[in-house]
Amino acid sequence: MRVMIVGSGGREHAIASSVAKSGKVDKIYCAPGNAGIGRLAECVPIGAMEFDKLTAFAKEKSIDLVIVGMDDPLVGGLVDVMEAEGIKVFGPRKNAAILEGSKAFSKELMKKYNIPTAAYETFDDPNAAVEYLKSAKMPIVLKADGLALGKGVLICNDLKEALDGVKTIMEDKKFGDAGSRMVVEEFMTGREVSVLSFVDGKTIKIMSSAQDHKRANDGDKGPNTGGMGTFSPSPFYTREVDEFCKKYIYQATVDAMAAEGRPFKGVIFFGLMLTQDGPKVLEYNARFGDPEAQVVLPRMKNDIIDVVMACIDGTLDKVDLQFEDNAAVCVVLASKGYPVSYEKGFPIKGLEAFDNKDGYYCFHAGTKLDNGKIVTNGGRVLGVTAKGPTLKEARANAYEAAGWVDFENKYMRGDIGKAIDEID
Numbered sequence: 001m002r003v004m005i006v007g008s009g010g011r012e013h014a015i016a017s018s019v020a021k022s023g024k025v026d027k028i029y030c031a032p033g034n035a036g037i038g039r040l041a042e043c044v045p046i047g048a049m050e051f052d053k054l055t056a057f058a059k060e061k062s063i064d065l066v067i068v069g070m071d072d073p074l075v076g077g078l079v080d081v082m083e084a085e086g087i088k089v090f091g092p093r094k095n096a097a098i099l100e101g102s103k104a105f106s107k108e109l110m111k112k113y114n115i116p117t118a119a120y121e122t123f124d125d126p127n128a129a130v131e132y133l134k135s136a137k138m139p140i141v142l143k144a145d146g147l148a149l150g151k152g153v154l155i156c157n158d159l160k161e162a163l164d165g166v167k168t169i170m171e172d173k174k175f176g177d178a179g180s181r182m183v184v185e186e187f188m189t190g191r192e193v194s195v196l197s198f199v200d201g202k203t204i205k206i207m208s209s210a211q212d213h214k215r216a217n218d219g220d221k222g223p224n225t226g227g228m229g230t231f232s233p234s235p236f237y238t239r240e241v242d243e244f245c246k247k248y249i250y251q252a253t254v255d256a257m258a259a260e261g262r263p264f265k266g267v268i269f270f271g272l273m274l275t276q277d278g279p280k281v282l283e284y285n286a287r288f289g290d291p292e293a294q295v296v297l298p299r300m301k302n303d304i305i306d307v308v309m310a311c312i313d314g315t316l317d318k319v320d321l322q323f324e325d326n327a328a329v330c331v332v333l334a335s336k337g338y339p340v341s342y343e344k345g346f347p348i349k350g351l352e353a354f355d356n357k358d359g360y361y362c363f364h365a366g367t368k369l370d371n372g373k374i375v376t377n378g379g380r381v382l383g384v385t386a387k388g389p390t391l392k393e394a395r396a397n398a399y400e401a402a403g404w405v406d407f408e409n410k411y412m413r414g415d416i417g418k419a420i421d422e423i424d
């Protein structure tokens with residue numbers, strides 16, 4: 001089989017690594033890919049939003065399966081364009097990717113189908129938002145409606161911050177057109193869990209849970225990032241939580257999308273908050289999480305091709321999705337200054353330490369080949385993942401392995417998985 005992956009981050013490297021393990025695959029392409037993916041796949045210099053070029057390439061190379069990793073092309077309708085040309089693609093169509101692409105849509109869906117989430121209001125007019133906020137309970141959460149690289153969410157502690165937030169999102173358009181519409185949401189407290197799932201339009205199969213660390217610095221301080229590290233499973237995702245979510249959230253979401261005439265095929269990522277009143281949906285994503293994929297996929301026992309094809313063919317009910325009975329931790333190695341400003345182009349040393357090391361992975365996020373050398377090429381540079389029989393052992397392994405590689409301005413959090421210590 002010939003498989004093409006669309007994207008260029010650590011998530012796509014983790015997907016490529018699972019695809020490479022499948023006995024059914026003899027050639028992998030990745031557009032545009034990165035230096036690490038280039039060791040498993042042939043990287044082609046086509047951007048993820050160049051739909052016509054991607055489609056022409058897939059036809060020219062007789063690709064049997066395309067896996068779209070990133071949110072932008074999914075929300076923009078790459079799956080529809082490729083399907084129209086008879087190409088098999090894993091990912092939601094545009095009318096289903098809106099689950100991630102519009103927070104106003106997803107909130108309305110949850111309200112209509114009684115899926116637990118924070119109370120909210122939607123505004124197209126900044127003046128109406130300001131009037132509403134004057135009598136709202138603080139803290140409060142403001143969210144730009146559209147995609148904003150995970151950064152379009154402002155948590156406001158008082159009225160002044162909230163009014164500044166309206167200006168930032170709706171008037172100054174800091175997050176671009178994503179901020180033409182804004183969701184104002186009740187502030188919730190609790191522990192966050194990421195639950196990824198495979199969906200075939202009607203059946204949903206839940207993957208092992210994970211937890212992300214979104215802030216740049218130790219102690220959950222500093223600005224929000226794409227994610228600085230993850231662990232899986234989350235010990236806080238108990239059997240009770242799982243049962244609740246199965247009853248009120250997972251299948252309910254899939255059924256709601258089908259009832260709306262927007263059947264969802266692909267990965268639904270449930271961002272959950274475990275509140276005192278039970279689990280609630282913080283947000284939906286229409287793709288694997290990054291860096292969640294880097295701890296979840298290495299623990300999956302199934303051949304990823306079987307699962308993905310079952311999603312496309314509508315036969316997911318026949319799949320027995322299984323995960324290893326162990327744990328994994330991923331520590332992101334970033335460029336100092338990420339996510340605000342950082343330098344690129346520094347050579348990376350020590351990558352060969354990961355060769356043939358079972359249970360250790362060095363997923364590339366922002367890297368590229370420069371005159372035969374692998375150099376840094378982004379804010380998040382590498383995701384170092386290690387497995388272990390327990391979360392604590394996996395964490396010790398991951399931090400040890402994070403020391404095997406080096407580059408100028410290397411920065412990582414020292415407390416990925418610290419919450420694990422609370423549980424015994």
Ligand code: AMP
Nearest residue numbers: 118141150153185186187188271282283
């Ligand atoms: P989102 O992109 O919607 O997941 O929001 C990004 C982050 O903002 C989440 O991971 C939470 O940490 C925080 N957040 C979002 N919505 C809320 C909320 N209603 N209450 C408290 N925190 C929130």
Ligand code: GLY
Nearest residue numbers: 212227289290291
């Ligand atoms: N790690 C969060 C995300 O992928 O959106």
